[in-house]
Amino acid sequence: MPERPGGRTARVRASVLRAAGDLLVESGFARLDLGDLARRAEVGKTTVYRRWGSVTAVVTDMLLEMAVESVPRADTGSLLGDLRANARLVVRTLTDRRQGPLFKAMLAAATSDVDTAEALKRFYATRIAEWAPCVTDAAARGEVPADTDAEEVIRAVSAPLYYRLVTGTGELDDAVADRAAEAAVAAAKAGVFRRGEHALD
Amino acid sequence: MPERPGGRTARVRASVLRAAGDLLVESGFARLDLGDLARRAEVGKTTVYRRWGSVTAVVTDMLLEMAVESVPRADTGSLLGDLRANARLVVRTLTDRRQGPLFKAMLAAATSDVDTAEALKRFYATRIAEWAPCVTDAAARGEVPADTDAEEVIRAVSAPLYYRLVTGTGELDDAVADRAAEAAVAAAKAGVFRRGEHALD
């Protein structure tokens, strides 16, 4: 029983995912209709319902697609420089005319579907792991304690930005990005993100 | 033309909002059907559609209801103590069997409806303002710079917790809460959250 993911099938998938992105940006997650999606992608309605079957499944597939393409981490020579680059990248992504609504849709989809939630978790785990070396390098340079939890630091940079995105409180610009990076560095240097038990000063 | 929000109307609203909470906890935001909601609340389907008209509108009304009841801030005598209390409260809320799914539903609803987003923003703005005095008091005690942005510090405490909630990366327990509080304090003491322009060290 031969598999056949090539040619037409791949073309259909690409067309549907691209159209889904367009519709999510235009109308948002809640108003995304699979009938519209099929028409927009110039693909049979039956095909969309058979291969994906639900809006969340389409979003999940988009996430798997996005997880493939990796974003190279920065290497400015200082932890603050690297994290600032990371924070600005995140802000640029979340405020991007196209990617912003896309990320919001994905977060929304993940709250109501376990498969999407799992895909989202993997996506972020991957992204975080890609940037963690910034912190381990900084630890090697002696900028932060050697037993600093690198991934925890990366999460600390993104956290204030996503908090603003989902709660709507506060702006989302480069100034906020810089502050997020500075806060993460200050906390890391103070030893807040050291692994395991440690006394508080 | 007399208004009449009392008696039966209020009873219907209370019944619907309570039922909505139950259904959101049981089935989640995406599967909430207004027909089911009406039956569960023992209220006419027409009434639900006339007064609210959409799932997001019901969620928005729940948010307005929740915004009324205020949560008293802590006053332990130290900034770290206060923020730790705040962080643990947030974690307890987000991991609560009932409130957790409720908050997820509200965040999801806010991404697809501007009215809900506005209500959510007001809700958090209120909560943040209630806890801001912890920081201004600490500034008065000299724990942090006098020109520290109090609300920014409070946001910094919640941010890592909400980041975990929406991305699914990492645990959500008291240890994380404590680290969030410690990180915010460390950054605040380092002057990261001072208002206006300031040089980086």
Next chain:
DNA sequence: TCCTTAACGGGACTGTGGTGCCATTAAGGT
């Protein structure tokens, strides 16, 4: 090149989420 069959597409169908209509109930003022 040919053959098998996985995958797609069109069109008819249906279950149900959402609306319109109107009689009934009960706030709230006098």
Next chain:
DNA sequence: ACCTTAATGGCACCACAGTCCCGTTAAGGA
């Protein structure tokens, strides 16, 4: 106590998202 009318509830109705069926297309192996 009575009257006005805002608000509710039941029922019939409708539009359309999602399913089914079946003929058609084109991967991919021999």
